[in-house]
Amino acid sequence: MRFTATVRRSRLAHRHLLAPGFRARGTEEVAEALVGLHATDASTVALSAYARLTQPTMADVDRALYEDRTVLRMHCMRRTLFAVPTALAPVFHFSTAQTVAARERASLLKRLTAENPQWDADWLAAAEQAALDALVRLGESGAEEIAAEVPVLRETVTLARGKPYEAKQRVGGWVLRLLAMDGRVRRGRPQGGWTSGRFRYYAAPELPALVPAEARAELVRRWLASYGPGTTDDVKWWTGWTVAHVREGLAAVGAVAVELDEGSGWVLPGDYGAGGYVSEARVPGTPDAPRPRRPREDATEPYAALLPGLDPTTMGWKHRDWYLDPVHRPLLFDTNGNGGPTVWWNGEIIGGWACRADGEIVWRQLADRGREAAAAVDAEAARLRTWLGEGRFVPSFPTPLARELTR
Template sequence: MATADVIPLPATRAFSLRRQGLSGPGFATVVDAVRGTGGVYSSSPTCHLSLAARVTGFTIDDLEDELYETRRLVRLRAQRQMAYVQPVEDLPWILAAAEPGRRGRASALRQLNATYTDYERMAHKVETAMAGHEPMTLAAIKEAAPDVDDARLVVALMTRETRLVRTRPRGTWRSDSYGYARWGDWIGEAVSTVDTGEARAALARRYFTALGPATADDLRWWTGWTAGETKAVLFALRDELTEIRLGYEAPDDEVPAHVLTADLDELRASTVDPGVRLLPVWDAYPMGYKDRRRVVPPALHPRVIDPVGNATSMVLVDGEAAGVWQAGYDRLPGALVVSVALFSGAAGDRRGEIEAEAERLARSVGAADVDVEWAAERGALADGVRNTFMSPVSLGVER
């Protein structure tokens, strides 16, 4: 593996932003954006807002059509056992590398207080009850298969094993009350089997393409692999990777990392395109790294990342967190209310750009108008109540 020079933070940040579609032209389509980011978190509204930040002219229907009409995208557990939107055609190697069924099985069976044989029997009853039906809610599944113990856990494990799939939610686009369908009825063919080693190499390659350069710890964080599994994958890709050192603020603060050799020249030459983005909770960019310094200055880390690693919704200015924000969808009829709390001195005179980005976001989610509210600076997420990261701007908004 060849060794390269130290890559300064501005070049690292600029390269990652462009690969994430957060600077430059962004992505042309929703499928391109999902693939190009490494996958977006599937929770609503995160998936919609992450795509709105990256795809010019994005609307809610663009994602809905790909999930529920063309079905080129699907919601399911993937890397790090988290719920993602991923391309269906990439699932053989994504699932073989992430192993959501195997890795989640033991915990599910403990909660069910059942053996895998018991689970298979219940899963068969669920599949039989769903045969010939349109997608069914969890409540409908429970009614159709009343003798299945804890249908919620059974259905959850069946989705991990791609026996069932989440379909269109009931209610609004922000609802998490999904319908479920049998995988074969909704997607068609079963996910094919791929060699685990080759699949892990493919997933790591996708990671470095979308989120590189990165450290071994970053890769391990994003995939959920063990230290041994991560080390083995990096060894398998040794001929495709170049070892570099990421340079941070202090002269002696250099961290060993890896980049795809094919990307090295582009990385070295990268410069930041000025711009503003409003990123949602769990956005793919800040969630892609264990070490968030390319996204969040260390002094501001507690205000943007909570103690267990959740990234809150952030105002990204020239690729760096400059504040937090949250959306109010139902406070004003027909309008999206965007509440923003900037960090002192972080955004300079960029309020006009932030307001323009809020307007663009409002159009993406179908709001007829937008009302931007400016709040006082906020402190550490850990100082708030549980799950403060979900709503980092509290009451007391200053206009």
């Protein structure tokens, strides 16, 4: 079977909650549908949720992240920080984060022992335990508060020694990051507003164990249900796994080969339509994916969407030509491949946008899709401006077009 670009774009309306008729009721639904929200840039979580909620409020995002804790921030795919459904934390941890944490530990130990040979694995383990003990005593706390309780966290490492930009950095930040990657602490409320990247931490409950191979199969299943069809390269890029693990996961879920413009791809068995899809197979002990809701009458009408930088839909595939003209890539992605704020029309990127210092939402059309599309984008820009109110944000990874729009 062959999937055209048009068919693949049509699936985004439902599966990525982009059309108004398919928008979600709560932030948890958004995180479930997209298999996690990129959280490296703190503002992305709120803006990705906003674009997909029927009645978006910052309060609902805060509730899910900080009050109910039904969505949590954790390092997983490609060492990237994601906001994921809390119930799926074991799937992300044992499929991906565990391996990432092991690499991070080895890298940190190399850096520490280069600074001081006595700062070995035992020293690091003691520092981690001291930080954990302090968190248990203090409750949710910021890095400075924890370091005040644990003097060893105030030790420093010299970066770029001998260079004009030589600097010293405290060990504490690295220790807390490693504990977070290990799943032993979690990020709580930000130390600042909704765009702040500095967080408080709290001791995390132990995760129920999963067999890594089964956890990888579950993550592949969920990715295909939301992002499929996709190629082996797409899955490898998104997860950061080895090719062997990707192929193992695809085989475990019985992925079916299909033809795409860029070559061979995969879908879940029976998943050939444009609507939502939920596979029955899953790892024991993990929750079912949410059942598709009945859309409103206007669910399949043309739609526009303004998605933030690093949005999961923009970043979901390695091969992007089916929803992004390659000519426009240099304007919308930085040199490291980080996507900036994008304008979408019916499952295709047609431009980029930005928030100016005065709160104005400005956008530029890169692909002309007619008056209806332009009017719909203008309406979405006005809706976002109203929702932001006094709020402002600047992408952590500004792209060439974003820079131009905010000059």
